[in-house]
Amino acid sequence: MKKLLLTGANGFVGSVLLERLLNAGYQVTCTTSSTKSQSRDYECINLDIRDGTAVENAVKKVKPTHLIHLAAISNVATSFSDPYLTWETNVLGTINLLEAIKSQAPDCFSLFVSSSEVYGSSFKSGIPLDEESKCLPLNPYAASKLATEAAIGQYFATSLRGVIARPFNHIGPGQSPDFVTASFAKQIAEIENLKQAPIIHVGNLDANRDFLDVHDVCRAYIKLLEHEDNTFPHNIYNICSGKPYKIKNLLEIMLSQSATNIDVKLDHARLRPSDIPFAVGCNKRIATDVNWQPESSIEQTLGSLLNYWRKHSKSAVLRNQVS
Numbered sequence: 001m002k003k004l005l006l007t008g009a010n011g012f013v014g015s016v017l018l019e020r021l022l023n024a025g026y027q028v029t030c031t032t033s034s035t036k037s038q039s040r041d042y043e044c045i046n047l048d049i050r051d052g053t054a055v056e057n058a059v060k061k062v063k064p065t066h067l068i069h070l071a072a073i074s075n076v077a078t079s080f081s082d083p084y085l086t087w088e089t090n091v092l093g094t095i096n097l098l099e100a101i102k103s104q105a106p107d108c109f110s111l112f113v114s115s116s117e118v119y120g121s122s123f124k125s126g127i128p129l130d131e132e133s134k135c136l137p138l139n140p141y142a143a144s145k146l147a148t149e150a151a152i153g154q155y156f157a158t159s160l161r162g163v164i165a166r167p168f169n170h171i172g173p174g175q176s177p178d179f180v181t182a183s184f185a186k187q188i189a190e191i192e193n194l195k196q197a198p199i200i201h202v203g204n205l206d207a208n209r210d211f212l213d214v215h216d217v218c219r220a221y222i223k224l225l226e227h228e229d230n231t232f233p234h235n236i237y238n239i240c241s242g243k244p245y246k247i248k249n250l251l252e253i254m255l256s257q258s259a260t261n262i263d264v265k266l267d268h269a270r271l272r273p274s275d276i277p278f279a280v281g282c283n284k285r286i287a288t289d290v291n292w293q294p295e296s297s298i299e300q301t302l303g304s305l306l307n308y309w310r311k312h313s314k315s316a317v318l319r320n321q322v323s
Ligand code: A2R
Pocket: 007, 008, 009, 010, 011, 012, 013, 014, 031, 032, 033, 034, 035, 047, 048, 049, 050, 069, 070, 071, 072, 073, 074, 075, 089, 093, 113, 114, 115, 167
């Protein structure tokens, strides 16, 4: 029986990944730091990963064969406003898990989810970055993830089994509208539902980013977990499309999927001073070692995101009409 412990199950990725893990036949125990609706399909433990004793008790109870660690402070703005919370959660929280796995489930195979943000200034080279590129973090979130990778690497070298993923931008339902494609989709849906004037407010449209459908990202995580008895030539993998998408082109695709005429307005408050013009990854390593490739087209991904926000916006309109 594959017993999997999933941290951060309430988050954007966790919600999608949980469904896919259950469909793949895993017996899943989720950990969340806030309440999650209970289900007969999985177990749920309320856990703050900063509490080492609680983490050890949870791992002792579950004795997982597999771990996917998503729980983190994942928002860059929060990492600037609360660096202590970010480092405590991301670095020390992960060390709590590593120690618990080491003492309570030493044969467990673990997937630790880091971030492409660790590359930071290296993106200024303007070429797709592979896993050997220098990591030069530009914000506390990225720095905390890189420090976490160093800690994990030491456990891998001396005791534990596992792999680290560095996902690039991912798109999907449930993501906060602080992220660019969710912001566009939410605004278009609200304009269609006459909740916003027909003007979409945007930030820097010239940046090139590497986007994946969240389902492709989750497929990569499961492939990494299941790859040939967990033997890999490497222990860090980029999860990316390898393609640059200009934000302006993504907006054009989304506008073309709406029948409403919408004007575009630059909102200076949405411009970030340290914007990196080009942040794209190279996915050769995961394609070669694990035989993973993205499957969704960008048009499909943006279309389903837009439909999610249309439903969301419509049900909010209906709720307002009833109350
Ligand atoms: O508060 P909750 O139950 O929603 O849980 C959040 C969880 N989290 C924690 N869990 C336990 N103890 C903590 N002290 C703690 N602090 C935060 O992490 C939340 O559900 C989850 C992260 O979800 P999102 O912010 O939506 O991140 P996303 O996009 O799902 O990214 C997943 C992973 C993160 O490690 C990123 O750094 C990475 O992918 O790229």
